[in-house]
Amino acid sequence: MQRPSIVPIAELVEEPYSSVICYPKLNNEELTRRVAELEGLGVTAVEFSGGASAFGVRVPLLGKGFAGVVVVGYIKGQRVALKILRVDAERPDLLHEARMLCKANTVNVGPQLVGASRNFLLTQLIEGDHLPNWLRRQKEKRVVQKVLGEILEQCWLLDEMGLDHGELSNAPKHIIVDNNQKPWLIDFESASDSRKPSNVTAVCNFLFSGTGKVAQLISEILGKRNKNEIMLDLKVYRQQGCRENFEKIVDSCLR
Ligand SMILES: Nc1ncnc2c1ncn2[C@@H]1O[C@H](COP(=O)(O)OP(=O)(O)OP(=O)(O)O)[C@@H](O)[C@H]1O
Ligand SMILES: [Mg+2]
Structure with a gap:
């Protein structure tokens, strides 16, 4: 793994950092706008560290998906997760995700929302591992029962409040278990508060009745x-x- 580097915001306009801010296609006007947007959010620096990588990017990342790349941001001296909207993303902004996460937070589900703008989402940084990797390391039945029970409980809370996460039927990257063995549902981009929620059903199919790797491990x-x-x-x-x-x-x- 490469050495983490903490980069002050003014240096983000330089390579190799600029290609992360405007992933996957650098555009100077957009870059300038995005750096100003980050400043407006109170982000002072960005840390490039973690186990993920992206094509053509020479620094390590916390995560990468189809909608965003995720790095560590610094705001008021605190480390937070900073999701950056990919310039080729199908959705126009991260504001819907922010609204949905904010609702989930009212029942203590999901990383705490810290801030949001069109192209950036700042949330509580969860240090841990995706559920499948965690399950590969964790063989103690009682600990696994406790973590899966907590996932079901969070899904119940979302069902109860009428918020559907939308991506829990196949969620290898949407559940993180932190270093204190606490599970977190992440990525509320497909969430909806107008559809009938089916979080418990979706996650049960994924964890217990499906034929995928996670159900097999469990x-x-x-x-x-x-x-x-x-x-x-x-x-x-x-x-x-x-x-x-x-x-x-x-x-x-779980019995
Ligand atoms: N709050 C967080 N704390 C720690 N890591 C995070 C956090 N949010 C996201 N990540 C990391 O970044 C990855 C990508 O995040 P996210 O799923 O939100 O992006 P995405 O582009 O919507 O992905 P996908 O295409 O899979 O839907 C996650 O799988 C996770 O590894
Ligand atoms: Mg997503």
Whole structure:
């Protein structure tokens, strides 16, 4: 892994940093606008560190997706996650994501929103690992049960408040487990508060009844689940999403 570098905001107009601010295609006008936007948010420096990389970028990143690249930002001396909208992203801005995360935060779900503008989203920095990697390292059944239980609980809270995350049915990169074994749902770009929420159903399919790598890892650690029972519980919960029906799901998934 490369050495992390902390770069004051005035130096972001220089390579190799400028190609991160305007990933994947550098445009000088856009770069100037974006650096001013960062200043307006109170960002004083950016740290290039982490395990992710991007094509043509010579510095390490915290994360990379289809909508954004993520680095560490400094604001009032604090390290935060700074998501930068890719210049080729399909969506116009990060403001919808900020609004949805802000709603999730009201029930203590998702990293705390710190700030947002058109091209940047500042959130609490979660230091940990994506769920699949965490599961590969963590073989203690009780710890895994606790973390998965907490994920289900967060999904219940979102269902209850009417916010659908939208990307939990296949979420290998949308759940991070931090170094204190606390799970975090991230990336609310596809979230909606007008669609019928199906967070519990989506995440259960992903974690327990799907055929993917994550469901396989979980079944190796916890033992085989009764998929028919889980499916039936989910069907009942979809008809009536009360706490009692949710707890039946938790029981079938984690007992
Ligand atoms: N608050 C955070 N703390 C730590 N790491 C983060 C945080 N937010 C995002 N990341 C890292 O950056 C990656 C990409 O973030 P995110 O999923 O928000 O971007 P995206 O472009 O919408 O991705 P995708 O195309 O997968 O939807 C995450 O998988 C994660 O590794
Ligand atoms: Mg995304």
